Amino acid sequence: MQVVLLEDVKALGKKGEIVKVNDGYARNFILPKKLGVEATAKNLNDLKLQKANADKIAAEQLAAAxxxxxxxxxxxxxxxxxxxxxxxxxxxxxxxxxxxxxxxxxxxxxxxxxxxxxxxxxxxxxxxxxxxxxxxxxxxxxxxxxxx
CATH class of the missing domain: 3.10.430.100 (Ribosomal protein L9, C-terminal domain)
Structure with missing residues (x-):
């Protein structure tokens, strides 16, 4: 199963990465603890929008600085x-x-x-x-x- 990480997970990946994990690991650990969501088209699109927004905010902060x-x-x-x-x-x-x-x-x-x-x-x-x-x-x- 592919999962989009919502937080950094030790030995797995950083926030925002798409990782492939076993179904049981995803169902029993990552999804219940809200460490990630299943990599569906909607979730991938949301991730892309969040990254674009974060990049825009970072650019504004750099310009202000x-x-x-x-x-x-x-x-x-x-x-x-x-x-x-x-x-x-x-x-x-x-x-x-x-x-x-x-x-x-x-x-x-x-x-x-x-x-x-x-x-x-x-x-x-x-x-x-x-x-x-x-x-x-x-x-x-x-x-x-x-x-x-």
């Missing part, structure tokens, strides 16, 4: 940090503070987990912070750190 990356290219935010003796930086700027400053200054809702920072910023000046907007798109935001 590219647009946001271009928008971020010319923008910068200013973050204040305390200075110790002799103008030396006291403390550090984390991704949480950068995300909060972007929301406040630019009205951009950036997820702090998407900011790709090796470690916190510990010096004054302008720093380029990469932002992972999509698996294929990385934008850069200029962060200017000044004395408070």
């Amino acid at each position: 590219k647009e946001l990356a271009q928008k971020l290219e010319g923008l910068s935010i200013t973050v204040k940090m305390k200075a110790g003796e002799g103008g030396k930086a006291f403390g550090s700027i984390s991704s949480k503070e950068i995300a909060a400053a972007a929301a406040e200054q630019l009205n951009l809702d950036l997820d702090k987990k998407k900011l790709v920072m090796g470690e916190a910023i510990k010096t004054f000046g302008t720093h380029e912070v990469p932002i992972k907007l999509h698996k294929d798109v990385t934008g850069k935001l200029a962060v200017k750190v000044v004395e408070a």
